[in-house]
C-alpha cells in the first residue's frame with residue numbers, strides 16, 4: 001500500500017465552498033490528486049435533480065428501442081444501460097444517464113460556477129475549456145452498479161496534464177449508497193494497465209482491492225475534484241433510493257486526447273493511432289481565458 005494512502009485523512013482533502021481559498025485548494029489537489037469542496041454545487045441541485053428524474057423516466061420509456069454497443073445498450077436519447085442484477089424486474093439497469101449540457105441548462109450552469117472555475121484556473125492555468133458535455137452516473141436503488149477502481153486516463157489519455165474532473169453528489173452519499181472512493185497520491189503513479197470489468201475498464205481487483213482507497217462520504221452538493229490519473233471508483237448502491245452524481249470536466253485549452261477507449265480491445269486499437277492525434281476537432285467551449293490561434297495547431 002502506498003504511504004500516501006495510509007496517512008492521508010479526509011480533513012487533509014477538504015474545504016468549505018463558503019470560505020473557499022482557490023490557491024490553497026489547488027495546493028491540496030496538486031499534492032493528493034483530489035480535493036473535496038463541501039457545498040459547492042448546492043445552488044444547482046434542485047433543478048438538476050428535476051432534470052435527472054425526467055431523464056430517468058424518458059430513458060425507461062425508450063428502453064425497448066435500446067441498441068447494443070460494446071459497453072452495454074444505448075437508448076435513442078443516449079442513456080447507457082448495463083445488465084441488471086437478478087433482483088431487478090427488468091434485465092437492464094441505468095449506468096450513464098442522458099443528462100448533459102445539451103439537455104439540462106442547470107447542468108451547463110453548474111459547469112460555469114465561478115468558484116469552481118477559480119479553482120480550476122488555479123490548477124490548470126488561465127485558459128480553460130470544457131472537456132465532454134457533462135456526465136451523469138446513475139446507480140439505481142437496491143443493487144445499482146458498482147464502478148470499479150480505475151483511472152480516467154484509461155478512457156481518455158491526454159497529451160499534456162489532462163482534465164480535472166469535478167464529480168458532485170446529487171443526493172447525500174454514504175457507504176451504503178455508493179460513496180466515491182479515491183486513492184490519494186495515485187495521480188503520480190503514471191498510466192496503469194487496466195482490464196475489462198463489469199463497469200468497463202478497471203484495475204485488477206486483486207492488486208487494487210477497495211481497502212486501498214479512501215471513501216469520501218458527503219452531502220448533496222459536495223464536489224470532489226480529481227486528476228485524470230487519480231484512482232477512483234464507487235461500490236454498488238444498497239440503499240432504497242437512486243444515487244446519481246454529475247461530473248463536469250475541464251482541461252487546458254491546448255490539451256487533447258491521444259488515446260481513448262472503453263475496452264482493452266478498442267483501447268489497444270486506438271493506441272496504434274496515438275501519434276496521429278491532433279487538437280483539431282477537439283476544441284471545447286472556453287470557460288476561462290482565451291484560445292490563441294496557435295493553440296489549435298498541433
Ligand SMILES: O=C(O)CCC(=O)C(=O)O
Nearest residue numbers: 137147180232233234245
Ligand atoms: O458514479 C461514480 O461514483 C463513479 C464515477 C466515475 O468513477 C467516473 O465517471 O469515472
